Every structure is written in structure tokens, then in C-alpha cells.
Amino acid sequence: MRVKESAASQLKAPADPGRENFPSPWRGFVILGGSLFLAEFVVMICLPYLPELKPWVYNVADAALMLLLASPAGYFLVLRPLHHHIRERRRTEEELLLTNEQLRREIAVRRTAEGELVEAELRYRTVANFTYDWEYWETPEHALRYCSPSCERITGYSAPEFIADPKLQEQIIHPEDADLWRDHHHGALAAREAKIAEFRIRRKDGDIRWVEHTSQPVLGENGIFLGVRASNRDVTDRKIKELQTQQLRRELSHVTRVTTAGQLAASLAHELNQPLTAISCNAQAAERFLAFDKPELNEVQQALKEIWHDSQRAGGVIRQLRALFTKTSQQRSVVNFNEVIEGTLGLLRSELVLNGVSVQLELAPELPGLQGDRIELQQVVLNLILNALEAMTDLPPHRRRLRLCTKLEKSMGIQADFQDCGSGIPPAQLSRLFEPFFTTKPTGMGMGLTICHSIIEAHGGRLWAVNNRDRGATFHLMLPIHQKETV
Amino acid sequence: MKNGAATVFVVDDDASVRKALARLIQSVGLQTKTFASAQELLDQAPPEGPGCIVLDVRMPGLNGLELQAELTGRNIQTPIVFITGHGDIQMSVRAMKSGAVDFLIKPFNDKELLGAIKTAIEKDEYFKAAQTEHSEIQRRHQTLTPREREVLGLVVKGRMNKEIAAELGAAEKTVKVHRARVMQKMQVQSVAELVRAAERVASLGS
Ligand SMILES: Nc1ncnc2c1ncn2[C@@H]1O[C@H](COP(=O)(O)OP(=O)(O)O)[C@@H](O)[C@H]1O
Ligand SMILES: [Mg+2]
Numbered sequence: 001m002r003v004k005e006s007a008a009s010q011l012k013a014p015a016d017p018g019r020e021n022f023p024s025p026w027r028g029f030v031i032l033g034g035s036l037f038l039a040e041f042v043v044m045i046c047l048p049y050l051p052e053l054k055p056w057v058y059n060v061a062d063a064a065l066m067l068l069l070a071s072p073a074g075y076f077l078v079l080r081p082l083h084h085h086i087r088e089r090r091r092t093e094e095e096l097l098l099t100n101e102q103l104r105r106e107i108a109v110r111r112t113a114e115g116e117l118v119e120a121e122l123r124y125r126t127v128a129n130f131t132y133d134w135e136y137w138e139t140p141e142h143a144l145r146y147c148s149p150s151c152e153r154i155t156g157y158s159a160p161e162f163i164a165d166p167k168l169q170e171q172i173i174h175p176e177d178a179d180l181w182r183d184h185h186h187g188a189l190a191a192r193e194a195k196i197a198e199f200r201i202r203r204k205d206g207d208i209r210w211v212e213h214t215s216q217p218v219l220g221e222n223g224i225f226l227g228v229r230a231s232n233r234d235v236t237d238r239k240i241k242e243l244q245t246q247q248l249r250r251e252l253s254h255v256t257r258v259t260t261a262g263q264l265a266a267s268l269a270h271e272l273n274q275p276l277t278a279i280s281c282n283a284q285a286a287e288r289f290l291a292f293d294k295p296e297l298n299e300v301q302q303a304l305k306e307i308w309h310d311s312q313r314a315g316g317v318i319r320q321l322r323a324l325f326t327k328t329s330q331q332r333s334v335v336n337f338n339e340v341i342e343g344t345l346g347l348l349r350s351e352l353v354l355n356g357v358s359v360q361l362e363l364a365p366e367l368p369g370l371q372g373d374r375i376e377l378q379q380v381v382l383n384l385i386l387n388a389l390e391a392m393t394d395l396p397p398h399r400r401r402l403r404l405c406t407k408l409e410k411s412m413g414i415q416a417d418f419q420d421c422g423s424g425i426p427p428a429q430l431s432r433l434f435e436p437f438f439t440t441k442p443t444g445m446g447m448g449l450t451i452c453h454s455i456i457e458a459h460g461g462r463l464w465a466v467n468n469r470d471r472g473a474t475f476h477l478m479l480p481i482h483q484k485e486t487v
Numbered sequence: 488m489k490n491g492a493a494t495v496f497v498v499d500d501d502a503s504v505r506k507a508l509a510r511l512i513q514s515v516g517l518q519t520k521t522f523a524s525a526q527e528l529l530d531q532a533p534p535e536g537p538g539c540i541v542l543d544v545r546m547p548g549l550n551g552l553e554l555q556a557e558l559t560g561r562n563i564q565t566p567i568v569f570i571t572g573h574g575d576i577q578m579s580v581r582a583m584k585s586g587a588v589d590f591l592i593k594p595f596n597d598k599e600l601l602g603a604i605k606t607a608i609e610k611d612e613y614f615k616a617a618q619t620e621h622s623e624i625q626r627r628h629q630t631l632t633p634r635e636r637e638v639l640g641l642v643v644k645g646r647m648n649k650e651i652a653a654e655l656g657a658a659e660k661t662v663k664v665h666r667a668r669v670m671q672k673m674q675v676q677s678v679a680e681l682v683r684a685a686e687r688v689a690s691l692g693s
Binding site for chain 2: 274275278280282284288310352353354
């Protein structure tokens with residue numbers, strides 16, 4: 001073994017064994033087993049220093065390469081080949097760099113995430129705070145979790161006022177719409193699906209406003225119900241226009257109804273005459289049966305029963321007739337469309353008989369009720385049937401056939417078809433039918449279909465006409481069952 | 488009312504009117520048969536005994552006036568009392584011209600209706616009696632021999648026995664015997680009666 005530098009400088013004994021007194025290694029080239037390599041040397045005075053070698057020794061392989069040379073003076077010479085150490089270091093450094101890089105990247109990612117979060121929050125809040133519509137989020141406990149400042153524009157009350165008093169929202173609802181609101185509100189909380197309602201509110205300054213209110217359940221992860229998100233839009237202007245149009249439409253439909261009633265006067269008189277005739281015959285018969293030596297009480301009883309029945313029938317005709325003459329109330333009710341058709345047919349019975357029209361009635365056995373104006377819907381049915389009759393006047397009576405059918409279209413609502421075998425509609429006129437004053441009849445007014453159309457539209461439905469394959473035309477009518485809750 | 492065996496046919500498409508009419512008519516001891524349409528009535532064999540038809544003008548399918556025409560076409564002479572919901576003069580004139588007994592406007596009182604029904608049934612009884620008489624004369628006429636028919640023909644023309652004998656180339660005595668046989672067979676007492684019976688036979692086209 002040849003050592004380039006003397007190890008003599010190392011050969012001094014430290015005061016006591018310990019980490020701080022651990023001798024600093026020195027380097028030198030070592031020839032071992034015929035090969036030259038760099039190594040570090042430590043000379044230790046005594047064995048107690050051995051544990052202190054630990055940090056120096058990277059692994060078992062290192063240890064195996066270490067050479068412990070005991071000198072006669074009791075010193076140890078510890079020798080560690082350095083090529084191995086260099087390789088280790090390099091690897092460690094690389095690992096470190098890699099870890100460092102990873103860390104940097106992670107930090108960067110975190111930074112952007114945080115930034116985005118802050119930005120998103122800012123953005124949403126800005127959007128929410130600047131929404132034109134009044135937005136709020138009501139918790140399942142009926143507290144307001146958020147209320148957009150735009151509430152002030154619509155209601156006159158500020159967001160803090162709403163948040164401080166959870167009852168305020170309900171208090172500003174117009175008393176006439178209170179029930180509607182309650183139903184809607186309960187519905188929205190219970191049904192947990194999007195719902196729309198229109199109602200009036202009283203502003204802080206006392207003004208009345210129309211609000212279109214859409215609410216949607218807020219569901220957290222795992223479908224946990226977190227309350228209701230609502231959006232309120234001030235639709236006062238639209239509503240006023242709508243009400244004005246409705247008013248106009250009502251007046252117009254009233255006028256045409258009265259006209260129709262005039263046209264039907266003879267038929268209606270007949271319809272009233274039937275039960276009256278029956279009543280009078282029964283009454284006179286009963287009188288005679290009573291005057292018998294042995295009164296025929298069975299017959300009398302039967303006669304009285306029928307008198308009652310026919311008086312009801314006469315009352316029904318009068319009610320229908322009155323319906324034609326009255327202006328409609330604005331109140332909507334639950335209407336069964338089959339009943340509307342049957343009622344109208346009752347009114348038209350003798351008109352149909354006189355014209356020799358046979359009616360094929362195919363009503364869906366169980367039709368759900370729809371929200372609507374019974375009188376107006378009856379007018380639609382009346383107009384459509386009268387048009388069909390008028391379209392069939394060129395046919396010999398026994399060939400005049402009218403088919404009325406109702407069915408439930410699952411998703412769409414109620415469909416009703418009015419199918420005649422009359423003249424049909426020239427294709428060029430199909431698009432003009434519903435125009436005001438469009439008529440092909442010498443004494444026609446051309447308002448019938450216009451009014452039908454507007455009534456059906458006001459009910460959220462559709463009305464359209466098609467020509468039949470063989471003969472005549474069919475008017476189709478579609479009415480939704482679930483409608484926007486309106487007053 | 489005396490026409491106890493008579494039957495009144497009620498045709499009205501309105502069930503309650505039909506039933507009430509029937510009850511009122513039954514209350515004076517008449518029988519009724521009800522029909523919901525003209526066709527239902529036509530599908531029935533014509534009534535045997537005396538009767539009349541109470542008929543609504545307006546009905547789906549065949550209306551009252553059309554039914555009247557159809558019955559006339561089938562040589563069914565049962566008298567008709569029309570009832571109608573509204574006073575259509577044109578219609579009532581047509582109905583009356585075609586031989587209707589009455590044309591009543593609903594609602595009518597019982598006296599009007601029952602009076603009209605009474606008249607109609609009497610008319611039918613009279614008509615039916617006349618018809619029976621006709622067929623009886625016809626039957627009697629058929630029993631005459633050709634020679635007797637010749638004699639009858641000349642008697643009706645107002646010829647004296649002598650003239651008849653000359654015309655037929657027979658003895659006056661023989662003519663007298665024929666004449667007596669004819670009177671006997673035709674069941675008449677006088678020449679005047681014989682003439683009337685002969686006229687009926689002629690009007691029946693034999
Ligand atoms: N069922 C039908 N068949 C054929 N044409 C029809 C039918 N219904 C309506 N029409 C056409 O539409 C036009 C407008 O009808 P409407 O608005 O009811 O007015 P009017 O009945 O007074 O003419 C009618 O003049 C006719 O030409
Ligand atoms: Mg019309």
C-alpha cells in the first residue's frame with residue numbers, strides 16, 4: 001500500500017470521542033488489488049469512535065469496502081473507496097432535483113387553483129350581485145343563504161332586510177296570490193323539482209308588481225337537499241300587456257259567443273222545449289192517474305221522478321245558454337275536456353239533428369282535468385263543430401259525419417280531434433285560416449278560428465288544421481295538463 | 488174516450504219526451520207503442536186495429552215528413568198527429584196537405600194533444616170501417632154470376648126491366664128473377680143502395 005500524503009497530520013489524539021471531535025477525512029489515491037482509486041481516510045484513535053462512522057457509511061456495501069487498518073500504535077485507519085460515494089451522491093442529487101421539480105410543480109398547481117378559486121368566487125359573486133333578476137338561496141331551515149342586491153330594485157327592500165327577516169318574502173306577496181304562493185313554495189320544497197309561478201308582490205313603497213318566480217332545488221353531493229334556489233323576474237310590463245290582450249280577447253270572444261247564440265236560437269229553444277214538453281205531459285198524466293177510482297200511484301211516482309229529471313235537464317240548457325252570454329270570469333278552474341265536449345253537444349243536439357249530422361264520439365275514458373276557462377274552451381268546441389257543420393252543407397244529410405275524439409298524449413297533454421267530411425281546405429288557405437276576418441262564407445265573420453286560436457294559446461296549447469286523406473278537414477287541438485300557475 | 492182498443496204509436500228520438508207522451512196517452516186508457524226513430528216504426532208490421540201515430544218532425548235519420556211520405560208510399564193510411572219544437576209554417580202546411588190530422592207545437596197542453604189523438608183515431612176507425620165495408624161489397628160482388636153482373640150493370644145505368652130484357656135478348660120475367668137475386672146477393676133493400684154499392688165496386692177497380 002502506497003500513500004501519497006502522510007497520514008501523520010491526522011495522528012493526533014482528540015480530547016474525547018464525540019461527534020464534534022470526529023476527525024475530518026482526508027483523501028488520497030489507494031491502490032488496492034491492482035487497481036487505483038480515490039478514497040477517503042479517517043484515522044481514528046480508538047474503537048469508541050466507531051459508531052461515529054455511521055453518517056459516513058451509506059450502506060452495507062460501503063461498509064464491506066471499508067478497510068479497517070489497525071496500526072500497532074492502536075490507531076485505526078478507515079478507508080472508503082470514493083467512486084462509489086460519488087455515484088451515490090450523484091444519484092441523491094438527481095433524486096433531490098427531481099423531488100424539487102415535483103414540489104415546484106405542485107406549488108405552481110396549487111397557486112393557480114387558489115387563484116382560480118378566488119377568481120371564481122369573485123366572478124360568481126359579481127355575477128350574483130349584479131344580476132338584474134332577484135336571486136336568492138333559501139336553506140331547508142327557511143333562512144336566506146344568499147340574496148342578490150337586485151331585490152331592492154324589484155321590491156324596494158334591501159338584501160340585508162331580507163336576510164334579517166326570513167318572513168319578509170312571504171309578507172310582500174299580494175294577499176290574493178298568497179294561496180298560490182304557499183302552494184308553490186310547499187311544492188318547491190317538497191317536490192324538489194324546478195317550478196315556475198307568477199304572482200304579485202307589494203313593494204315597500206306600496207306599488208304592485210308582477211313577479212315570475214322560478215325555483216329549483218339545490219342538491220349537494222349524494223343528493224343532499226340544500227334548499228331552494230330562486231330567481232325572481234319583474235314581469236309587470238309583460239303582464240299588463242298580457243292582461244290587456246286577454247281583456248280584448250275576452251270581449252271579442254264574448255261578442256262572437258253572443259252572435260253564435262243568436263244563430264243557434266232556434267236550436268236552443270228546441271233544446272229547452274224538449275224537457276218542458278216532457279214535464280208538462282208527465283204532470284198532466286200524473287194528475288189523471290191520481291184521479292182514477294184506484295189511483296195509479298206507481299205511475300204518479302214515476303212521472304214525478306221524470307219531472308224532476310227533466311227540470312234538471314232544462315236547467316242545464318239554461319246554464320249553458322247563460323254561459324254563452326256571460327263574460328268569462330278571469331278565474332280558471334279544473335276543467336274536464338270531455339265534459340266540455342259533451343256539454344257543447346248538448347247545446348248543439350237539435351242543430352245537429354236538423355242538419356242530419358251523425359256524430360261519432362270517441363272520448364278517452366279517463367281524462368285528467370286541466371286548468372282552464374270552461375266557457376272559453378266550450379266556445380272553441382262550439383266554433384269548431386259549427387265550422388264542420390257548415391263545411392258539410394253540400395253533402396246529403398245522411399253522409400254528414402262528424403268525428404270527435406279525445407286522447408291523452410303522455411308528455412304533451414290532452415289532444416282533441418274534430419274530423420269532418422266536408423269540403424276540406426284549399427292548401428293555399430291552410431295558413432290563413434286563423435287570420436282575423438278570413439272567411440270563405442258569404443255571411444261569415446271570419447273571427448271564429450281567430451278566437452279559437454287565441455283561447456287555446458292562452459291555455460298554453462296549440463290548434464292546427466289538416467286536410468283528411470279522403471274528404472274533409474280535421475282540426476287538432478292540444479292542451480297541456482300541467483301549466484304555468486297563473487292567476 | 489170510447490176508442491179503448493186503439494193503439495197510439497209514439498215516434499220521438501228524445502227518450503224523456505217519448506216516455507212522457509206515452510204516459511199521458513196511457514192515462515186516458517189508450518195503448519201505446521214507442522219508437523225512437525222513423526226507421527224503427529217502418530220496421531214494424533202496420534197496425535191491425537185502429538190507431539194513430541204521434542210523430543216528432545225533427546229526428547235524426549228519416550224525419551217526420553219523410554216518414555209520412557214513406558207510409559203513404561206503402562199505402563199505410565194510419566193518421567198522423569205531428570208535434571214539433573218550433574212553429575215552422577211551411578213544414579206544417581206540407582204536413583197538413585199530405586193528410587196530417589194536426590200539427591202541434593211543443594209544449595202543448597194535454598187537451599190539444601188528446602183531442603188531436605181522438606180525432607185521428609176516429610178517422611182511422613171510420614177509414615178502417617169503410618175499408619171493411621169495401622171488402623165486404625167486393626166479396627158479395629164476387630158471388631154474382633156473369634149474367635147477374637150484366638143485369639146489375641144495366642140496373643145501375645137506370646134501365647127498366649123491359650129495356651134490359653130487350654138488350655140481353657131475354658124474357659122480362661127472367662130479368663126480374665136476376666134482379667131479385669142481385670139485390671139479395673148484394674144485401675141491399677133498394678135500387679139506390681144497390682147503385683151505391685156498385686159504385687164502390689167500380690171505384691175499387693174491378
Ligand atoms: N271544418 C272546416 N272545413 C273547411 N273549411 C273550414 C273549416 N273550418 C273553417 N274553415 C275555413 O276557415 C274559414 C274561417 O273560419 P272562421 O274563422 O270560423 O270564420 P267563419 O266561419 O265566420 O268563416 C271559413 O270561412 C272556412 O273557409
Ligand atoms: Mg266559423
